[in-house]
Amino acid sequence: SQTIHQWPATLVQPVGSPLSLECTVEGTSNPNLYWYRQAAGRGLQLLFYSVGIGQISSEVPQNLSASRPQDRQFILSSKKLLLSDSGFYLCAWNPGQGYGYTFGSGTRLTVV
């Protein structure tokens, strides 16, 4: 069966520090991978998605970047965090069109 792992679960970082959040999927190959951010427990905003190794599409210009160094690994990064980067970050995957998403358990990021 397929599983998705996301870590860490919570993170408190100072303004200006770097960020690296990791997401991995097991039990499947060539998944579509996504990073979403959720502010204040409401709407989900798509940040990045990837349909293959090294292929990253950005939905919203911002202080963040994403990379996919391996087929089942998706990384969200920042060189210098801003206060506005605080939020709940969710990784998700799907095998293709029409299958919906499976989400990870999320990372609660607080920038102080």
Place this chain on the structure above:
Amino acid sequence: GQQLNQSPQSMFIQEGEDVSMNCTSSSIFNTWLWYKQDPGEGPVLLIALYKAGELTSNGRLTAQFGITRKDSFLNISASIPSDVGIYFCARETSGSRLTFGEGTQLTVNP
């Protein structure tokens, strides 16, 4: 055209009551998805709808894909405390991307 309007934003109900929430869009599309998010967790898929008029149940949950392909509703019958959470509708766009509604926060009082 790609915005999803989800209502109500929040609901406060008594245990045992039925719940109804809906989503509308000015665009037509081919897939409606309903997710539930428990506090501090990622959303979990509840029901997926693929055809206009389709009515699908999952336990006490029932969802329908509107005939016009521009709306969908989700009903929860005989609510229980564990139904608490945020319910999201979502539609699939090109590239297998999902656009989500703003969510309905459900509170169930025992």
